[in-house]
Amino acid sequence: MPHPFTSVASLPVDPANARIHEEGWQSWSPSGSYALGDRPYRPTNDNWATVCYRPGVTVPDGTFQGEGLLALDPGDGSAVRLWAAVDPTAEVPSVRLTVTDGVAEVSADGPVKEWTGTDIQSVLADWACAQQVPAPRPAPTVWCSWYEYFTNVTEDDIHENLRAMDTLDLPIDVVQIDDGYQSALGDWLTLSGRFRSRAGIADAIRARGRRAGIWTAPFLVDPASDLATEHADWLVRDPAGGFTHAGRNWGHDLRVLDTTHPEAAAYLTDVFRTLRSEGYDYFKVDFLYAGALDGVRHKDIDALTAYREGIELIREAIGEDAYLLGCGAPLLASIGLFDAMRVSPDTAPHRRPEADDYSQPGQDPAEFTGVGRQWQHGRFWVNDPDCLMARPAVETRERWAAHVEATGGLMASSDRLLSLDEWGVTTTRRLLSGVDELSGATE
Template sequence: MPHPFTPVAVVPVDVRKARVHEEGWQSWSPSGAYALRDEPYRPTNANWATVCYRPGGTVPAGAFQGEGLLALDPGDGSPVRLWAAPEPCKEVPSFRLTVGDGVAEISADGPVKEFTGTDIQEVLGEWASSLAVEAPRPAPTVWCSWYEYFTAVTEDDIHENLRAMDTLDLPIDVVQIDDGYQKALGDWLTLSGRFRSRAGIADAIRARGRRAGIWTAPFLVDPASDLAAEHPDWLVRGTDGGPLHAGRNWGHDLCVLDTTHPEAAEYLASVFRTLVAEGYDYFKVDFLYAGALEGVRHTGADALTAYRDGIGLIREAIGADAYLLGCGAPILPSVGLFDAMRVSPDTAPHRRPEAGDFSQPGQDPAEFTGVGRQWQHGRFWVNDPDCLMARPAVETRERWAAHVEATGGLVASSDRLLSLDQWGVATTRRLLEGVDRVGVDRVGGDR
């Protein structure tokens, strides 16, 4: 049961100038600063509320809400104030702010620590630094199949782009195979009909002096998968006794792998050990929110403990030298677990998201939340602003490239490279060359 909200502070504000920073629950949850008269971005339907926001965290109209963090610039010259979770990896309370008669009232449904600073980004950064997370390693440069081919990617597409990297002389360290190589969510080692050999692709990538990367959504299971049919006891259960519903995507209902079940945990570890043995050492793990959903687990572990232990299981399987990129992940519970983290919703070839929901793919929501979370870069992980798309068909590609460049974070190209025009090739090369790659090997682990 959720805890009740209790008062934390009452702060006088200049309603014309004050701004409030909402920290969203996970990578895709809108996060950033608003004027007090703004309407914050909220989910537009129940499915996106589960997939992209904090489940059960419905916000009343007229209120601002941050998950584990809320910052307020009163706008009257007084210090910026930040309310934060004392132990964000263990408990992430919600903070709520309402305004009336020139004052902001802040409440929370859990423990609170308060900090002050001179501006919102500065106080967020100082709070992040106070957690003393080890500085992240430099990120490799990446090519990713997703934004050109989506789930229709083929093995031949990977080989074509691998050759094009050499032809165009692009400084790409990692070639990442994204969603589409596998038969189903959960059946990670069974190939779709468009692929012949994962190990063979990894060998071809490494033979050209690059590193092999691969995508998984390790906590998701398709109900139609072999895993779900053969091991229904490996799934997190809902309160009704059936499989926990983790939302719907790809036209499929989604279930959750229970990594507290010893056999399920061993299965997931064996997937990653197999990928390492095949030559992969860069891993994008996606849709991680599923591992932190409340449900009935084998051991009775709480959701955040199960989530962090599940990521720890993956890290142990891939080894300390492999590079681990999180996405769709609950932000504060992930601190200290990843080399890099997606800090925004997906980008897209278009600017505006469907139905105006700023958790959905689009350049505008990716920019809004990416800018709002810039304070995390270099303190928790390398920020991933999402992929560069520089082909002519992409709307406002110049503006999107400028955003990717300004973040100073992970740079990943996601075009069919032979489709790039002169501007696209030059921009892709310039952004890749601008990455700080000191300490990054082309083949093998980071030094």
């Protein structure tokens, strides 16, 4: 049952100058600063509410709400206030703010602590530093197959781009194979018909002096997969006895792997140990919100504890030396678990998202939330602003490249490299060769 909201603060604001920072639930949830007269971004349909926002949470009209964090600049010259979760890895309360007749009323449905600072980004950074997370190691540079090939990527596409990296003299450390190599979500070790040998392509990548990376969505299960058919008892259930619904994507109503089930945990461990043994040492784990969905699990533990245990299981399987990038993850519940983290919705070859929903792919939403979460970079993880796309077909590619560069975070290219023109090659090379903001060293 949800907890009731109780008052935590009441203070005057200047309605013309006040600003509020809403922190969204997960990577793709819109996060950033609003004026009092702005209408914050909200889900435009029930599916996106599950896939991209905090499931089961509806924010009343005229209300600002942050998940675990909400900051207020009163706009009258007084201190900026932040209300933040006391123990964010265990409990992430919702924090609400409404303004009536120039007075802000703040409430929360769980314990929060108040912080003060001079501006929104700095008070958020102060709170982040107080969590005492060890400084993240610098990120490698990456080429990723997703934004050119999507799920139609082939093994031959990987080989073509691998050769092009040498031809174009691009300083790429990791070649990451994205969605499309596997037969189904959940059947991670069974290849699609477009790939011949997962170990063989890892060997080819490493033979050229680069590291092999691979994508998974470890907590999602396609109902048409062999896993779902043969091991229905490994899936999270809803209280009525059906399956917990993880949203609709890839044309399917998705289910959730119950990593508290010993056999499911053993299976997932085997998946990641196998990938590691084949030569992969960079892992992008995606759609992680699914692991934090409420439901009936084998172990009687809360969803956030189950989520963290699932990520820890993956880390143990791949080893501390492997690089772990999270995406679509409940952010505050992920503190201390990842090397790098996507901090925004997906980018896209276009600027505006569908239905103006700022959780959906587009350069504008990726910039809005990426800027709003810049305070996390170097304090919790390396921020991943999403991939550079520099090919001529990409809308406002110059502006998008400037945003990726300004973050100082993970630098990844996602073009068919032979499709780049002179500007695209030069820009890609420059960003991949840039100064790492964490170490100060030129890569």
